[in-house]
Amino acid sequence: MRYPAKxxxxxxxxxxxxxxxxxxxxxxxxxQLVHMLQDAGLKEIEVTSFVSPKWVPQMADATEVMAGxxxxxxxxxxxxxxxxxxxxAAFPSKPDEVVVxxxxxxxxxxxxxxxxxxESIERFAPVVEAARAKGIYVRGAISTAVGCPYQGEVxxxxxxxxxxxxxxxxxxxxxxxxxxxxxxxRKVQAAMxxxxxxxxxxxxxxxxxxxxxxxxxxxxxxxxxGVWQYDASVAGLGGCPYAKGATxxxxxxxxxxxxxxxxxxxxxxxxxxIDAGKYVSDFLGRKPVSRAAxxxxxxxxx
Ligand SMILES: CC(C)(COP(=O)([O-])OP(=O)([O-])OC[C@H]1O[C@@H](n2cnc3c(N)ncnc32)[C@H](O)[C@@H]1OP(=O)([O-])[O-])[C@@H](O)C(=O)NCCC(=O)NCCSC(=O)C[C@@](C)(O)CC(=O)[O-]
Numbered sequence: 001m002r003y004p005a006k007x008x009x010x011x012x013x014x015x016x017x018x019x020x021x022x023x024x025x026x027x028x029x030x031x032q033l034v035h036m037l038q039d040a041g042l043k044e045i046e047v048t049s050f051v052s053p054k055w056v057p058q059m060a061d062a063t064e065v066m067a068g069x070x071x072x073x074x075x076x077x078x079x080x081x082x083x084x085x086x087x088x089a090a091f092p093s094k095p096d097e098v099v100v101x102x103x104x105x106x107x108x109x110x111x112x113x114x115x116x117x118x119e120s121i122e123r124f125a126p127v128v129e130a131a132r133a134k135g136i137y138v139r140g141a142i143s144t145a146v147g148c149p150y151q152g153e154v155x156x157x158x159x160x161x162x163x164x165x166x167x168x169x170x171x172x173x174x175x176x177x178x179x180x181x182x183x184x185x186r187k188v189q190a191a192m193x194x195x196x197x198x199x200x201x202x203x204x205x206x207x208x209x210x211x212x213x214x215x216x217x218x219x220x221x222x223x224x225x226g227v228w229q230y231d232a233s234v235a236g237l238g239g240c241p242y243a244k245g246a247t248x249x250x251x252x253x254x255x256x257x258x259x260x261x262x263x264x265x266x267x268x269x270x271x272x273x274i275d276a277g278k279y280v281s282d283f284l285g286r287k288p289v290s291r292a293a294x295x296x297x298x299x300x301x302x
Contacts, residue, residue, distance in 0.1 A: 001224060003223045003224070003262060003264060004223060004226060004227075004228035004264065005264065005265060006228060006264065006265045006266070006267075007223075007228050007229070007230065007259050007264050007265070007266050008043060008044065008228060008229045008230075008266075009042065009044075009229075009230055009231075009232050009252060009255060009256070009266055009268065010042075010044040010045070010046055010078070010205070010229070010230070010231045010232070011037050011042045011044070011045050011046070011231075011232060011233065011234055011252050012046040012207070012231045012232070012233050012238075012249060013033065013037070013233040013234040013235065013237045013238065013249075013252070013280070014030050014033050014034055014037075014045060014046065014047050014048065014065070015046040015047060015048050015049055015059070015079070015080060016046065016231070016233055016237075016238045016248075016249055017233040017234065017235070017237025017238035017248060017249070017280075018030065018058055018237060018238070019049065019056050019058050019059055019238070020058070020238060021058055021237075021284065023284070024058075025058065025283070025284075027061045027064045027065050027068060028068070029280070029283050030047075030048070030061070030065045031065055031068040031069055032279065033234070033276060033279065033280050034047055034065075034069050034077075035069070035070065036272070036275060036276035036279055037234060037273070037276050038072045038075050039072075039272055039276075040268055040269050040272035040273040040275070040276055041266070041267045041268040041269050041272070041273075042075065042252075042268060042273075043074060043075055043076065043267060044075065044076040044077075044078060044097075045075065045076075045077055045078070046078045046079070046080070046099065046231070047065060047066060047069065047077050047078065047079055047095075048061075048062040048065045048066060048079050048080075049062060049079060049080030049081070049082075049086070050062050050079055050080065050081050050082075050085075050086035050087070050089045050090045051080065051081075051082055051086060062079065062089070062090070062093070063089065063092070063093060066079070066090075066093035066094075066095070067093065076096040076097055076137075077095055077096050077097070078095055078096065078097035078098065078099055078139065079093065079095045079097075079098055079099070080098070080099045080100075080101055081098045081099070081100065081127060081131075082100070082101065082113050082123070083123050083127065084123075084126055084127055084130070086127075087127045087130055087131060091134070095136060096136065096137065097136060097137040097138070097139055098127070098131050098136055098137075098138055098139070099138075099139045099140070099141055099175075100124040100127055100128065100138065100139075100140050100141070100166075100171060101113070101140070101141040101143060102117060102120045102121065102124065102140065102141070102142060102143070102162055102165075102166065103117065103120075103142065103143040103144045103148075103162070103179075104117075104142050104143070104144050104145050104148075104154045104158040104159045104161075104162050104191075105143075105144040105148035105150070105151045105154050105158065106151070107148055107150035107151040108143055108144040108148045108149070108150060108151070108179070108242070108243075111150060111242045112143065112242040117161075117162060117165075121165045121166070121169060124140075124166070124169055124171070125169040125170075128169050128170045128171055129169075129170065132170060132172075137172055137173070138170065138171050138172050138173070139171070139172065139173040139174075139175060140166040140171035140173065140174050140175065141175040141177050141207065142159055142162050142163065142166070142174065142175065142176055142177060142195065143177045143179045144177070144179050144180070145159045145176045145177055145178055145179075145183075145188075145191040145195075146178050146182060146183035146187045146188060146191050147178070147179075147180055147182035147183065148179075148180070149179075149180050149242075149243050149244060149245070149246070154191075156190045156191055156193065156194035157194065159176065159191045159194040159195055160194035160195070160197055160198070163194065163195040163197065163198040163199060164197075164198050166198075167198040167199065172203060173199070173203045173204070173205065174195050174198070174199040174203060174204050174205075175204075175205045175206070175207050175231065176188075176191050176192050176195050176204065176205070176206055176207065177207035177208075177209075177231075178191075178207070178208045178209055178214075178215075178218065179209060179243050179246060180209060180211055180243045180245070180246040181208065181209035181210050181211030181212050181214060181215060181246055181247060182211065182212060182214075183208065183214060183218055184214055184217070184218070185214075185217050185218055185220070185221030186221070188206070188208070188214075188218040188221055188222060189221050189222065189224075189225060192204070192206065192222050192225055192227060193225070196225070201225075201226050201227065201228075202228075204227055204229070205227065205229035205230055205231060206218070206219060206222045206227055206229075206230045206231070207230070207231040207249065208230075208231075208249065208250050209238075209246050209247060209248065209249055209250070210236060210247055210248065210249065210250045210251070210289075211245070211246050211247045215249070215250030216250060216254060216255070216258055219250065219255060219258070220258070223264075230250075230255060231249060232249055232250050232251065232252035232254075232255045233248050233249035233250070233251065233252060234251070234252045234253070234273065234276050234277045234280065234288075234290075235248075235251060235252075235253070235276075235277035235278075235280055235281045235288035235289060235290055235293065236248045236249065236250070236251035236254070236288065236289030236290050237249075237280065237284075237289070247289070248289060251277070251288065251289055251290030251291075251292070251293065252268075252273060252277075252290075253270065253273055253274055253277055253288070253290035253292045253293040253296075254290050254291060254292045254293075256268050256270050256273060256292075257270060257292035270292075270296070271296075274288075274290075274292075274293045274296055274297065277290060277293050278293070278297065
């Protein structure tokens, strides 16, 4: 089996990881987390989202967080925007990339962004056009690509349809997301192959939650397809507010440990990454979910 020699990881911890956190997380903590992630070698960080504060109160400080970051050359800072209002609010923060987020399941689309899949594409079209006109790269996320908390199993055909619709409106990159972590390797490969009908290998990524402990095998399965870009969340933080019971993304530390063990380059310093995960976990008053981080922290403690 030939795996990609290099993998790009996008740390979505500050956004996906913290959006569902019940306790208030001050902007300074989010900013410090971003700084520690960039120091650890992350080349892309999903910082925040410009969404309705009524829907996701934890992200209400998006502008403050973006303003507080001291940017490191070579690092891309992305933000989620669900509509034109979000994009216009994001513009002054000068994100390198915006993420429009749709779903392969109608029920999830309604619960998450309050519209149908078709309506979401209509909303995204002007967002994509306006962002690209300003030279901002546009990534798309397809949630519930294998399973939906409201509708059950999701077929690859639904992923293919949303990937095609996103491609048609000019979305440049397609993220295939297992929002509730129900996928297993063959199913996730099928979802990825469906998206690959419309997006090139270089324009596609995986985003796997670890609810059922399948995120690492799912990552390995997609590496077998040649997919070399993945989202992950430091310390395994997170979950989606509209996917009850779903745990966080695969922990970035665990993915890095696996990839380095396979001789795959990530450009990330695992020790510094573990420090970032420990920093935010200490603030939240719990241990990092990452097994690799727990093992290394135990070893460090002697
Ligand atoms: C999309 C909307 C806004 C539609 O919500 P809506 O209620 O249908 O929107 P609306 O256009 O009717 O506006 C209603 C109110 O929201 C305001 N509003 C409208 N837009 C914005 C905006 N951008 N920023 C701030 N405020 C906004 C608007 O101004 C108005 O305010 P009011 O007049 O009532 O005071 C809402 O459903 C929403 O914010 N949803 C966010 C859901 C979300 O953030 N989910 C988590 C992120 S997705 C995710 O985690 C999955 C992912 C990406 O990680 C991949 C995976 O794992 O699946």
